[in-house]
Amino acid sequence: MQLRRDDVLTGALEVLDGDGLEGITMRKLAAHLGVQAGGLYWHFANKQTLFEAMADKILEGVGAPVEPGPWDEQVGELARRLRRALLSHTDGARLVAGTYVTEKNTVAVGQVWFDVLRAAGIATDRVGWVGFSLSSYVLGHTIEEQGLAGSPPAVGSTGKAATSDAAESADVEAMISAVAAADPADRFEYGLSVFLDGLRYQMER
Amino acid sequence: MQLRRDDVLTGALEVLDGDGLEGITMRKLAAHLGVQAGGLYWHFANKQTLFEAMADKILEGVGAPVEPGPWDEQVGELARRLRRALLSHTDGARLVAGTYVTEKNTVAVGQVWFDVLRAAGIATDRVGWVGFSLSSYVLGHTIEEQGLAGSPPAVGSTGKAATSDAAESADVEAMISAVAAADPADRFEYGLSVFLDGLRYQMER
């Protein structure tokens, strides 16, 4: 049974889900595929290239056309789609963030964003900035989401708060706990709504 | 001349600036400090701990009190401060994003955000969400900024646009070029202004 490029990619995403971004090893992937490590280099020039292909595969479908409707709902849909794709694999956000992707799917993503924002009436020379800003938010948020998953119950609740004002420090800890305890999807939606409100405001001028 | 913990940290940031995040090696850092690799483990339990300390050091000063003034200017100042700190070292954003920091400076950063947003009149239970959203944007944006630095002239301009509509694809490429060509600081300010407009809008209701 010969290996196709796509089998390697699928196997790599399985290893990613099992062992995380730092756990992916050419040797481990090779073993997972029942092959010697050196053999992988026939399919991918190096690990970096493999990572880029993985990142692109994660973005598959994010560039699909969006349903007709109000522009702000469309933009929201795009943002949610991107988040869902990044969440679909362990450390997906960090993987995509770490690779400067120019592959097929990434270009497709750029295309839909462009179409939607242009149809929304945003000036051509601003469309890129809006898309870049919003996707930066999605990427940053999702990285934090996936990072927080394996971290201590509440960031900062380790008791080593060095603040002199005990009452105030308690408030901060309460804030941090509230953030950590909240549904990540709700937090995401909140930030998204702020951004969309800002966008609407800027368009009404 | 004995090594102090802080010397190791400083040396590590120098290696970071020289060789990037992937280039940092316990052995290389040891050589840079004129020491054997094993010796570093007296100062830091492991590489991850070292990285966390580096991330925290990068955030030094970001938690300083902010000058009195309109709340939106204060919030903007905090966002810009964070961006500047992340930009101050090669791959700074990715370093901070990859470490779940609970150290001194990080807590201090949380403290100022809390103070400023609270004073702005944002409800206590919303303060964390706002701070989290905004810092997600800053983190995501800065990661992309630092990533784009070493990448091809214009993402997507590789000529392999698979779209059927040539004219539309040209528009997308123009958009991408416009984003890549623009001053990163301007792009950052734009997204920040959108977020702040949205925040103002939400507070007026």
Place this chain on the structure above:
DNA sequence: ACCTGAACACCGTTCAAGT
């Protein structure tokens, strides 16, 4: 065309032993 086997130049981490 696709992969093995074996090698090369590295890694992070541990730990007895030195000073």
Place this chain on the structure above:
DNA sequence: ACCTGAACACCGTTCAAGT
């Protein structure tokens, strides 16, 4: 207290050689 020396169990990548 702070570091060396040497080892252990790994890495990514290359490349002749096999099928």
